[in-house]
Each structure stands twice: as C-alpha cells, then as structure tokens.
Amino acid sequence: MTQDTLLTFALAILLLPLAAFAVMIFVGKRLPRQGDWLSTSAIFAALVLALTVLYAKLTQYHADTLALNFTWIDFHEVPGIGPLRIVLGFAVDNLTAVMLVVVTLISALVHLFSTGYMKGDVRYSRYFAYLGLFSFSMLTIVLANNLFLLYVGWELVGICSYLLIGHWYEKKSASDAAIKAFVVNRVGDLGFFIGIAILYMTFRTFSLSEIFEGIRSGHLPYGSQWWLTAAGVLLFCGAVGKSAQFPLHVWLPDAMEGPTPVSALIHAATMVAAGVYLVARLFPLMTADALLVIAYIGAITAFIGATIAIAQNDIKKVLAYSTISQLGYMIMALGVGAYSAGVFHLVTHAMFKAGLFLGSGSVIHAMHGALHHTHEHDTDPQDIRNMGGLRAKMPVTFWTFVVYTLAISGVPLTSGFLSKDEILAGTLAFGGLTGHVVIPLIGFLVAGLTAFYMFRLVILTFLGEHKASGRIEHVHESPLVMTVPLLVLAGLSLFIFYSVNPFGGGSSWIVRSVERPESTVPAALAAPSAGVFEEVLGNVHGTAMLLSLAVAGLGILAAFATYYWKKISADAFARSLAPLHRFLVNKWYFDELYNAVVVNGVLALAALLRWVDTWIIDGAVNGAGSLTRVTSFVSGKFDTYVVDGFVNSTAYLSGFFGLVLRKFQTGRVQTYVLFAVLGVMVFYFIFRLV
Amino acid sequence: MQLFDIAFYVFALITIISACIVVFSKNIIYAAFSLLFTFFGVAALYVLLHADFLAVTQVLIYVGGILVLLLFGVMLTNNVISVDMKTGTIQTIPALILVAIVAGSLAGLCYSTWKGVAEPAAGGPQTTTATLGQMLMTSYVIPFEIASVVLLVALIGAAMTARRHRNS
Amino acid sequence: MGSLESFWNEFSAWLPHVRLAHFLVVSAVLFALGIYAIASRRNAIMVLMGVELILNAANINFIAFSRYSAGMNFDGQIAAIFVIILAAAEAAIGLAIVLNIYHRFQTVNVDEVSSLKE
Numbered sequence: 001m002t003q004d005t006l007l008t009f010a011l012a013i014l015l016l017p018l019a020a021f022a023v024m025i026f027v028g029k030r031l032p033r034q035g036d037w038l039s040t041s042a043i044f045a046a047l048v049l050a051l052t053v054l055y056a057k058l059t060q061y062h063a064d065t066l067a068l069n070f071t072w073i074d075f076h077e078v079p080g081i082g083p084l085r086i087v088l089g090f091a092v093d094n095l096t097a098v099m100l101v102v103v104t105l106i107s108a109l110v111h112l113f114s115t116g117y118m119k120g121d122v123r124y125s126r127y128f129a130y131l132g133l134f135s136f137s138m139l140t141i142v143l144a145n146n147l148f149l150l151y152v153g154w155e156l157v158g159i160c161s162y163l164l165i166g167h168w169y170e171k172k173s174a175s176d177a178a179i180k181a182f183v184v185n186r187v188g189d190l191g192f193f194i195g196i197a198i199l200y201m202t203f204r205t206f207s208l209s210e211i212f213e214g215i216r217s218g219h220l221p222y223g224s225q226w227w228l229t230a231a232g233v234l235l236f237c238g239a240v241g242k243s244a245q246f247p248l249h250v251w252l253p254d255a256m257e258g259p260t261p262v263s264a265l266i267h268a269a270t271m272v273a274a275g276v277y278l279v280a281r282l283f284p285l286m287t288a289d290a291l292l293v294i295a296y297i298g299a300i301t302a303f304i305g306a307t308i309a310i311a312q313n314d315i316k317k318v319l320a321y322s323t324i325s326q327l328g329y330m331i332m333a334l335g336v337g338a339y340s341a342g343v344f345h346l347v348t349h350a351m352f353k354a355g356l357f358l359g360s361g362s363v364i365h366a367m368h369g370a371l372h373h374t375h376e377h378d379t380d381p382q383d384i385r386n387m388g389g390l391r392a393k394m395p396v397t398f399w400t401f402v403v404y405t406l407a408i409s410g411v412p413l414t415s416g417f418l419s420k421d422e423i424l425a426g427t428l429a430f431g432g433l434t435g436h437v438v439i440p441l442i443g444f445l446v447a448g449l450t451a452f453y454m455f456r457l458v459i460l461t462f463l464g465e466h467k468a469s470g471r472i473e474h475v476h477e478s479p480l481v482m483t484v485p486l487l488v489l490a491g492l493s494l495f496i497f498y499s500v501n502p503f504g505g506g507s508s509w510i511v512r513s514v515e516r517p518e519s520t521v522p523a524a525l526a527a528p529s530a531g532v533f534e535e536v537l538g539n540v541h542g543t544a545m546l547l548s549l550a551v552a553g554l555g556i557l558a559a560f561a562t563y564y565w566k567k568i569s570a571d572a573f574a575r576s577l578a579p580l581h582r583f584l585v586n587k588w589y590f591d592e593l594y595n596a597v598v599v600n601g602v603l604a605l606a607a608l609l610r611w612v613d614t615w616i617i618d619g620a621v622n623g624a625g626s627l628t629r630v631t632s633f634v635s636g637k638f639d640t641y642v643v644d645g646f647v648n649s650t651a652y653l654s655g656f657f658g659l660v661l662r663k664f665q666t667g668r669v670q671t672y673v674l675f676a677v678l679g680v681m682v683f684y685f686i687f688r689l690v
Numbered sequence: 691m692q693l694f695d696i697a698f699y700v701f702a703l704i705t706i707i708s709a710c711i712v713v714f715s716k717n718i719i720y721a722a723f724s725l726l727f728t729f730f731g732v733a734a735l736y737v738l739l740h741a742d743f744l745a746v747t748q749v750l751i752y753v754g755g756i757l758v759l760l761l762f763g764v765m766l767t768n769n770v771i772s773v774d775m776k777t778g779t780i781q782t783i784p785a786l787i788l789v790a791i792v793a794g795s796l797a798g799l800c801y802s803t804w805k806g807v808a809e810p811a812a813g814g815p816q817t818t819t820a821t822l823g824q825m826l827m828t829s830y831v832i833p834f835e836i837a838s839v840v841l842l843v844a845l846i847g848a849a850m851t852a853r854r855h856r857n858s
Numbered sequence: 859m860g861s862l863e864s865f866w867n868e869f870s871a872w873l874p875h876v877r878l879a880h881f882l883v884v885s886a887v888l889f890a891l892g893i894y895a896i897a898s899r900r901n902a903i904m905v906l907m908g909v910e911l912i913l914n915a916a917n918i919n920f921i922a923f924s925r926y927s928a929g930m931n932f933d934g935q936i937a938a939i940f941v942i943i944l945a946a947a948e949a950a951i952g953l954a955i956v957l958n959i960y961h962r963f964q965t966v967n968v969d970e971v972s973s974l975k976e
Contacts, residue, residue, distance in 0.1 A: 668969050670780065670905070674788060674897045681791055698876045702884045709888055712907055713895045725907055728888075732914050735884070739925045741935050744942075748917075751942055756910060756949045763903050763953045767960040778900045780969050785898035789890045796886035800879050821932055822939070830936050837943045844947035852954035 001056045007068045009049045010092050013100060014139045016046040017107070021132035028125030039128040040111040043135060047104040050097075057097040058513055067091040067145055069207075087207060091145030094513040095343065099142040099277060102347055103270050106354050107135045109485035110265040113358050116481035117261055117365060127167060131265070134160035138270050142277065146206040147196045150278070154192070154238065157271050158185045164266060165258040177254035184251040188241015195234030198227065212284050216520040225287065228521065232290030235282055236297075243275025243327045246301040250590050252324055256316040260361030263316060268323050268357050269350035276330045276346050283339060284520045288527040295335025295430070299442040302328030304588060306449035310456070311574075311584035314382045315360045318457050322408070323353060325446060329423055336439060337533045338426025339516035345419035347510060348498070352407040352416055355489035359401040362478040362486065363387070363461060366394060370474040384457065389466040393475040396483045398462045400490040405458050407493040409451035410552045415498050418508060420447065425544035429536040433528050444551050451555025459563040503545070698738055705731030716778065718768070722761055729753050743819045881922035888915035902956045902966040906949065913945045 001009075020042035028035040057066075069089030078084045092100075111131060118127055137160055140153030159182075166178030200206060202221040203214040221227040239245065244252040255267050266272070279286075279294060286294070305325030312318045326349050333342030367381035379386055391398045407416030424447065427440035466472040477483065491497075499508035516530045528536075562570050574581040583589070664675070708731060711724035729752045736745035779785075815821055826834050874880075888911055895908025917938045924934025960966050 668780075670897055670968055674781065674784060677788055677792065677893060677897070681788070681795065684795060695873055695876045698880065699873065702880070705884065706887055706891075709891045709911055712911065713891045713899075718901055718903065721904060721907060725910065728911065728914070732918060735881070735918060736921060739881070739921045741921045741925070741938070744917075744921060744935055744938050747939065747942060751946055752910070752914075755946055759949055759953055760903060760906060760910075763906070763956055767903065767956060767966045779898045780900050782898050785894055788897065789894040792893055793886060793890035796889065797883065800882040800886055818932065818935060822935060825932060825936055826939075833940060837940055840947050841943065844950050848950040848954040850954075851951070852957045 001052075001060070003061070003066050006053055006056055006061070006092065007066055007090070009053050010066075010090060010100070010143060011068075013046045013049045013053065013104065014090075014136065014143055016042045016049075017132040017135035017139065021129050021136060024125055024129035024132060028129055031125070034125040034128075036111075036115045036124065036128050039132050040108070040115065042132065043104060043108045043111050046135070046139075047101075047108045050100040050104040053092065054097045054101050057092060057094065058509070062094070062513070065091055065093040065209075067209075069145075086148065087146070087205070088149045089145050089207070090143040090149075091209075092143070094515075095277075095280060096142055098343070098347060098510060098514060100139065102273075102350050103135065103138050103142060106265055106269040106350055107131070107138075109354065109358070109488060110261045113264070113361065113482050113485045114259070114261040116479050117361055118259060121259075123167065127164075127259070130160055130163050130167075131262075134164065134266065134271075138274065141274050145208055147199065147208065147211075148206040150281075151192070151196060154189065154242070154274065154278075157242075157266075157274060158182055158189070161185075161255070161266055161271055164262040165255045167258055167262065171257065173254075174257040177251075177257040181251040181255050184248050185241045188237050188239070188248050191234045191237025191240075195231050195237070198222075198231045198234065202227075208281065212520045215285055228285070229287045229289045232282070232286045233293055236279060236290065236294055239275030239278045239331065240297065241275075242278070243272050243331065244301075244324050245275070245297050245328065245331060246304055247590070249301060249304070249324050250587075250594060253317055253320045253587065256314075256320050260316065260357055260364060263320075264354045264357035264361065267320070268353035272323060272327055273330075273346050273350060276327065276334065276342065279331065279334045280339065280343055283334065284517050286519070286527075287521050291335050291337065291527050292434075292436070293335075295332050295436070295439055298328045298330070298332030298335050299439050300328070301325070302332060302446045303442050304328075306446045306453070308584055308587050310449060310453045311581060313385055314380070315363065315384050315387075315457065315461065316357075316382055318384075318453060319353070319356055319360060322356075322450065322454065325450060326353065326408070329420070329443070329446070332439065332443065333423040333426055336426050336430035337516070337527055337530075338423055338429075338537075339530075340511040340514055341419060341422030341426050343514045344498075344508060344510050345423055348407065348415040348419045348493070351489050352404040352414075352493040355400060355404045355486060355493060356408070358482070358486055358489065359397050359404065362394065362397045362482050363390060365478055365482070366390070366397075366475045369476070370471045373474040374471050376471070384460045387461045387466070388464040389462070389472060390475060391462040393472065394462075394477045396477055396486060400483075400486040401458060401462065403490040403493050405454045408454055409556060410447055410548055411556075412549070413495055413502050415493050415495055418495055418499055418502075421503075421545055421548055422511070424548045425537055425541045426533075428540040428544050428547075429533060432540060433533070433536055444547055447548055448551035448555040451552045452559045455556050455559035456563055459559060463564060694738065698735070701731050701734040701738070705735065718764055722757065722764060725760070726753060726757055729757065740818065742817055743822055878922055878926040881918060881926075885915045885918040885922070888912075888918070900967050900969060902959065902968055903953075905968065906952050906956070909952070910945060910949065913941055917941050 017039075020039045024035050024039055028038075031038065067089055068091070069087055071085060072088045073086045075084040111128070114127065114131070118124060121127060134157060137153050137156035140156065141150055142153075144150040144153060162178045162182040165181055166175045169175045169178070196206075198221050199211055202219065203211050205211060205214075215228070221231055241248045252267060252272070256263055258266075302325045305321045305323075305328060309318050309321035309325065312321060326345070330342045330345050330349070333339075333345060364381050367387065371377065371379055371381055403414070407414035410417045410420040424440070424443050427443040431437040431440040466475075495502040498510060516533075518530070519527065527533075562573075586592070664671070705728055708724045708728040712721045712728060715721045715724065729748065732752075733745040733748045736742075736748060892908045892911030892915060895911060896905050899905055899908065920934040920938045920941070922934075924931050924938075927934075956966055959971055963971050965971070
C-alpha cells in the first residue's frame with residue numbers, strides 16, 4: 001500500500017468515530033435500538049483499518065514516519081512578531097500505529113460490552129455518541145504531530161471524560177466527580193500550556209519534528225539549559241494531570257462514579273495512557289534532570305497507589321488505585337530510560353486492565369440483578385465484602401479475571417510478565433548507572449504489593465462462600481455481548497501475541513518496533529544514551545527477572561495465606577496497625593488536604609473578593625449615590641429657600657410698594673397738584689445746587 | 691419818588707391782604723369780593739409800572755368778566771340760602787409746608803436782585819396803548835391770531851359743556 | 859405842620875426805596891397764596907380763584923421786568939395781555955366744567971368728586 005493510502009486510512013480511522021458521534025447526537029434517539037449498532041460498527045470498522053495500517057506500517061515502512069501537514073492559518077507578516085503561520089498535521093510512526101490499534105480495539109470491545117451493560121439506560125444513545133467523540137479525541141492525540149493539535153485532542157478527551165463520568169448526573173456524587181476530574185486535569189493542563197508556550201516562543205513552531213531539530217542544532221529556550229529542563233517538566237505536568245500521577249491523582253478514584261465500561265475505556269486503557277504517550281512523544285527533548293523528576297514522580301505514584309489499594313473494599317476502587325499504581329510504573333519506566341518497556345507496558349496494561357474493569361462490570365451487573373431479586377436495595381453491589389463464591393455461578397467471568405490478575409501480578413506466560421519484567425530491569429539498570437537506588441527498590445516493592453492486593457480481590461470476590469446464601473441463587477453469568485469482550489481481552493493478555501519467547505520481553509515485536517528515540521538534548525544534559533543503557537540492561541536482566549518472580553510469588557502467597565487459608569487474620573493485622581490502616585483506608589488523606597488548602601483557599605479568596613465588592617466597590621457606588629442624593633437634597637432646599645425665596649421676595653416687594661404707592665392715587669386732583677408743585681420744587685433745588 | 695413809594699406800599703398791602711382773605715376765608719362770598727379788591731390792587735400796581743393800558747384791561751376783563759363769572763358759578767353751584775356760605779380746606783398742613791417752601795425759594799430769588807436794577811428806564815411814551823397796538827399787529831401778530839382762535843374755542847367749548855342736557 | 863413833614867420825611871426815609879425787588883416780592887407772595895388756594899381749598903370755585911391769583915402774580919412779574927429792564931421794552935406787557943386773554947378763556951371753560959360736575963355729583967367739593975380714587 002502506498003504512503004498516501006496509509007495516511008488516508010489513518011484519517012478515516014480518525015473521522016469514523018466523529019461521524020458516528022455527529023449522527024448519534026442528533027438523530028440517535030430515533031434510530032432503531034437507539035443506534036448502538038451504528039456506533040459499534042463504526043468503531044469496529046476503524047479497528048479493521050487500524051490493524052491494516054499497523055501491519056502495513058511495520059512491514060513496509062518500518063523505519064519511516066509518514067506525515068501529512070497542512071497550513072491552518074497564515075497571518076503572513078504581523079507587525080512586531082514577524083511572519084506568523086500555524087502549520088498542523090498528522091503523522092504515523094510505529095508508536096502511533098500501535099496506539100491506533102490499542103485505542104480502536106479497546107473502544108470497540110467497550111462498545112460491544114456496553115450494548116449489554118447499559119441496556120435500558122435512560123440516556124442510551126447519548127452515551128454511545130460520547131463514546132464516539134471520545135474515540136475521535138483520543139485518536140487526535142495519537143495522530144497529531146504537533147503540540148497544538150495534541151493539546152486540542154487533550155482538552156477534548158478531558159471534556160469527554162467529564163461528560164461520561166457524569167453520565168448519571170442526577171446523582172450528586174457523579175456530577176461532583178465529573179467536575180473534580182475536569183478541574184484537577186485543568187491544573188495539570190496549565191503547566192502543559194506554559195510548556196508549549198515556552199517552546200513556541202523559542203522555536204516559533206508547534207511541530208514536534210521542527211522543535212527537535214531546533215534543539216538538536218543547539219538552540220535552547222532563552223539560551224539556558226534551565227529553561228529546557230523547565231519546559232520538559234512543565235510539559236510533563238500535563239501527563240501528571242491526565243495520567244493521575246502524584247499529586248494530581250485524586251480524580252481517578254472518584255471517576256469510578258461513571259459507568260463501568262467508561263471506566264474500562266477511559267480510565268484504564270486509553271485516556272490515562274495519553275499522559276504516558278505524551279511523555280513518550282516528548283522523550284527527545286527531556287534533559288536528564290527532567291527525566292529524573294519524571295522517574296521519581298512515577299515511583300512515588302506507584303507506591304501510593306499500591307498502598308491504598310490494599311485497604312479498599314470497593315471492587316472498582318481497588319482497580320482504580322491499581323491503575324494509578326500501574327501508570328506510575330509506566331511513567332517511571334520512561335523516566336529511567338526504559339522507553340520501549342514503558343510503551344510495551346502501556347499496551348499490555350490496556351488489555352488486562354480493560355479486562356479487569358469489564359470483568360468487574362460483569363460482576364456488578366450480576367450482583368445488581370441478584371440484589372434486585374432479593375429486594376436488598378441497601379446493600380452495595382460493589383463491595384467485595386458482600387461477595388464471595390461467585391466462581392461457580394460466573395465461570396467465564398471468573399477465569400478471564402484470573403488471567404488478568406496473573407498478568408498484572410507479573411506471572412510468567414502472560415503479557416504483563418514480559419512488560420513488567422522489562423520495566424524492573426530498566427529500573428535496576430538506572431539505579432546502577434545513576435546511583436538512585438530508591439527507584440528500583442520501590443519498583444520491586446510495588447510489584448509485590450500489586451500481586452497481593454489483586455489476588456486479595458480475586459479471592460474475596462470469587463472464592464470462598466457467599467455471605468448471603470439466599471442471594472447467590474439469583475447470580476448468573478452475563479450475556480454473550482459482555483463475555484465475548486472478556487474472552488478477547490483474556491487472550492490478548494497472554495504472551496503469544498507479543499513475543500515468541502515467554503521469558504524474553506526484549507524480543508517482543510513491540511519493543512523492536514517502538515525503539516527509544518535519540519535524545520536531541522545536548523550531550524552534557526542528556527541522560528545516559530540508549531546504547532549505554534542497553535548494555536547495562538543486558539547485564540542486569542537476569543537479576544531483575546529472578547527478583548520479580550520472587551516478589552510476585554511472595555505477594556500471591558501472602559494473599560492466599562491471609563484470605564483463603566485464613567492462616568493470618570487480616571482484621572487482627574489491621575487492628576494492630578490501626579493508625580496506618582486508617583491512613584491507607586482514607587487514601588492518605590489527600591482529598592482532605594486538598595479540600596482544606598485548595599478548595600477552602602479558593603472559597604476564602606472568593607469570600608474576600610465578595611467583601612471587597614460589597615463594601616468597597618458597592619460602597620463606592622452607593623457612596624456616590626448617597627452623595628448625589630445629599631447634593632440634590634441640598635440643592636433642592638437651596639432652590640426652595642434661596643432661589644424661590646429671592647423670587648418670592650421680589651414679588652412681595654413689588655406688592656408692598658404697590659400697596660404703598662397706591663395711597664398716592666387718592667382720586668383728588670388737589671393731591672396731584674400738590675405733588676406736581678413738589679416735583680417742580682425738587683427740580684428747582686436740584687438745579688440750584690448743581 | 692416818595693409818593694411813588696408810598697403809593698406802592700399802600701396798594702401792595704391792599705393786594706396782599708385781599709389775597710389772604712380770598713385764600714383763608716371760610717365764606718365763599720367774602721372770598722369772591724376780596725378777589726375784587728385784589729384785582730383792583732393789581733391794576734393800581736400796573737399803573738405804577740407805567741402799564742396804563744394793561745391796568746384798564748385788567749379791570750375790564752378780570753373784574754368785569756372773570757369775577758362776574760366766578761360769582762355766577764358760586765351762585766349756581768351752591769344752595770344759596772343765606773349770605774353765609776361755609777367752605778373748608780383739605781390737606782391743610784401739607785399744603786402749608788409746600789407753600790412755605792415755594793415762598794421761601796422765591797423770596798430767596800428775589801433777594802438776589804436786591805442789589806440789581808433800581809431805577810426804572812427813563813423816557814417812553816406817556817401812554818402805551820399805541821405802542822402795544824403796533825406791536826400786536828406786527829411782531830406778535832401770530833400769537834394774536836392764535837389767541838383769537840383760543841377765545842373762539844373757549845367760547846364754543848364753554849357753551850357746549852355748560853348747556854343743560856335734555857334727557858332723550 | 860413842620861413836625862408832620864419831618865415825621866413824614868423820617869418815615870419815608872425809613873421805608874426802602876421801591877425797586878424791582880419789591881414788585882417781585884409782591885408777586886411771589888401772591889403766587890404762594892395762589893398755590894395754597896389751589897392745593898387746599900375744598901370748593902372748586904375757590905380753586906379757580908387761586909388760579910386767577912397765580913396768573914395775576916405772573917403778570918406783575920412780567921410787567922415789572924418790562925419796566926425795569928434797559929431800553930423801551932414792552933414785551934413784558936404784550937405777554938401780560940396774552941396772559942389775561944388766556945385767563946379769561948380758561949375761567950370760562952373751568953366754570954363750565956364746574957357746572958357740569960355740580961350737575962353730575964350734586965356737589966362742588968373736590969374731595970367728594972373722587973371717582974378716580976383707587
């Protein structure tokens with residue numbers, strides 16, 4: 001296939017979900033079955049095209065990047081800035097091709113699952129419309145070759161996340177969670193935006209390839225390496241928000257208020273992976289310091305997520321914190337320089353985490369049905385303490401769930417083992433190269449914890465005895481549309497699709513296709529180069545594998561010992577470490593901290609401004625008004641008494657003189673004569689004296 | 691000139707006293723007759739001033755005409771029951787004050803001529819009639835004619851005004 | 859008769875020699891009296907008498923000045939003639955009016971004829 005065809009297919013993949021969204025949002029309700037078949041077939045068509053593109057790319061254009069640029073706006077010469085032209089475009093390289101498949105595949109399976117899970121929902125067609133919009137947005141991020149278009153897609157997925165988390169917006173907790181997700185993402189996006197601005201101001205272009213060229217030729221932002229590091233860290237802020245890294249991870253657990261398929265699609269497989277994808281895209285311009293920051297943040301996030309997950313009882317919350325932890329892993333991998341491992345883990349995690357969420361959806365769906373039958377409307381269908389023994393009633397769900405759990409725990413023969421192994425090896429190499437041994441330490445610790453809490457989840461949900469024997473009778477397996485995606489994803493969680501060698505992650509086609517790009521950063525600031533890294537990696541690989549197998553085994557053993565064989569009492573353990581337990585159950589009190597500092601801070605500021613507005617501004621306005629009223633009052637009185645008084649007194653005087661002078665009109669001629677003679681005498685005297 | 695002075699003083703006194711009676715008398719008939727003596731006194735003064743024609747004219751017209759007319763008026767406008775007809779004054783005080791002022795001013799004026807001309811002009815015709823007649827017909831002919839017209843108008847006007855109006 | 863003559867001489871020496879001023883004084887007095895009569899007498903006929911007094915006073919003035927001025931000057935006398943003429947005309951008219959007033963108001967008291975009063 002020619003390059004143009006490939007690019008056309010890529011554009012088609014991009015626009016198919018958008019078309020589905022447009023149709024669904026306007027006429028969806030009137031279509032038969034509210035149009036779910038329209039959305040699902042559109043995304044499946046996109047999946048087929050994506051597979052074709054991946055195959056063609058990897059076989060024919062393995063080392064190339066196929067790009068399609070277009071000028072969006074050309075302002076020509078702008079006084080004071082110079083020539084201003086914004087060029088946008090799409091590009092398909094190996095990373096993009098892989099991501100295309102991941103996004104369309106998970107989206108397609110979620111569409112299919114939703115036709116069963118969301119059956120009878122009050123806003124059925126709108127849900128599918130938003131799924132289509134989300135797919136389009138995510139594909140925009142993946143296909144963009146410039147920061148501008150990437151940012152557009154970035155914000156769009158944020159909106160879709162808000163809309164889908166708040167799908168059942170009548171529930172206050174759901175609408176609150178939607179707002180929280182959007183606002184917390186926004187905080188990260190602020191840093192992202194400033195980073196983009198720094199890069200644009202320096203290089204006058206949004207195109208990534210041109211920016212890399214610029215840096216490679218030695219042109220640093222504002223001529224200083226600090227600014228380059230700062231730009232890198234700021235751009236990473238976007239990933240911190242989107243991928244729920246510490247400290248902006250607080251929105252992800254609350255996002256579980258949305259429908260479970262949404263959690264699967266957005267909050268497990270794709271949107272949260274956008275952050276990882278961003279870091280992978282921007283890898284060439286990261287300095288060693290920036291990468292160090294990224295690695296640490298990833299490690300800390302992984303640790304926090306895992307520790308909280310062990311103490312949670314809601315099935316979706318456990319998976320949410322597990323997601324946070326695994327995202328931390330991916331970010332950490334990119335930070336230490338294990339680029340391909342990070343991307344690999346992104347792909348494998350998407351598969352098994354989506355599967356885990358869909359599986360939990362299946363469980364919740366069954367629990368809902370059972371509780372409805374037994375008329376227990378107060379029991380939480382998502383609480384694992386209400387479950388147990390579901391294995392017999394839901395075999396498909398159970399076995400697929402086990403496969404996912406094995407994958408996430410890093411048990412051999414799964415895809416998860418391959419990718420996690422690569423990451424852990426990478427951290428060891430990093431620790432050895434740079435001396436930051438904390439990172440591999442955390443990595444292995446979290447691996448163990450992951451195995452523990454995931455198997456805890458499986459045991460409590462599916463194994464043992466169900467708490468209420470009456471209820472279990474009404475639990476049954478989910479319909480085909482829900483179990484088929486589970487099976488597909490379970491299959492994709494096995495090693496076969498990724499590498500021929502079940503123990504050799506390095507020989508995976510993904511790892512070989514998505515190679516670590518050359519850093520464009522000046523050598524003095526760059527992390528150890530790929531070559532050096534590879535060499536050290538090879539040395540520590542064996543050690544890493546052994547260690548990872550050991551910690552995974554320990555974790556699984558501990559889980560069974562505590563929850564299945566009941567040799568160790570979880571409750572006694574929790575009671576003995578009550579403060580620590582409380583700390584973990586309450587999610588390290590992050591929400592409370594943010595509430596007190598940020599939320600109350602903003603509210604206090606709002607109250608202060610309201611005070612200013614009421615007293616100072618309104619006071620000024622009211623004062624002006626009062627002043628005007630007083631002035632007009634005084635003026636009125638002045639008018640009444642002084643002016644009118646003057647006029648009235650004039651009239652009064654006239655009347656008075658008239659009254660007086662009236663006396664002269666006696667009607668007697670002789671009086672007139674008297675006055676006439678008097679007048680003559682007056683004149684005489686005047687002339688005499690003058 | 692002694693006789694002249696004495697004559698002057700006598701006739702001046704007659705004139706002034708008569709005039710005072712005219713003005714201050716309550717009885718209107720007394721006032722009218724005093725006016726007669728005033729006119730005569732003035733005529734005598736005219737003679738002393740060598741205005742013989744005027745003296746006679748004064749007597750003729752003033753006494754014979756105007757005084758008679760005034761008497762007619764008195765008789766016609768009062769209920770003549772007795773000779774004693776009383777009449778009063780109004781606004782006496784203001785009039786007296788004014789008159790005092792007037793008199794004072796005039797007296798002051800007169801004083802200023804005290805040192806002036808003393809002797810009358812010498813010469814002149816014994817009688818003035820011819821001279822006056824000539825002057826009237828030559829220098830003062832227009833005023834003379836107008837005076838005749840005025841008399842005519844007065845005649846007609848008086849006749850018109852005073853006639854008894856018939857009720858129609 | 860010597861003492862009578864000497865008394866007469868002394869008396870006449872005491873009286874000032876008559877000059878223009880004396881005539882003017884007489885005239886002034888007559889004038890003032892005439893003004894008083896006009897201004898304060900109640901009867902209309904008395905007012906007319908006052909008017910005649912004034913005119914006579916003016917005549918005396920004219921003739922006195924005519925006599926005591928330089929040269930043969932008879933202009934004063936001419937003026938006096940005209941004054942007499944006009945006095946006659948005026949007296950006629952005035953009395954006609956008074957008769958009319960008497961006919962209308964049944965009185966000739968000037969303060970009772972006050973229709974013009976405010």
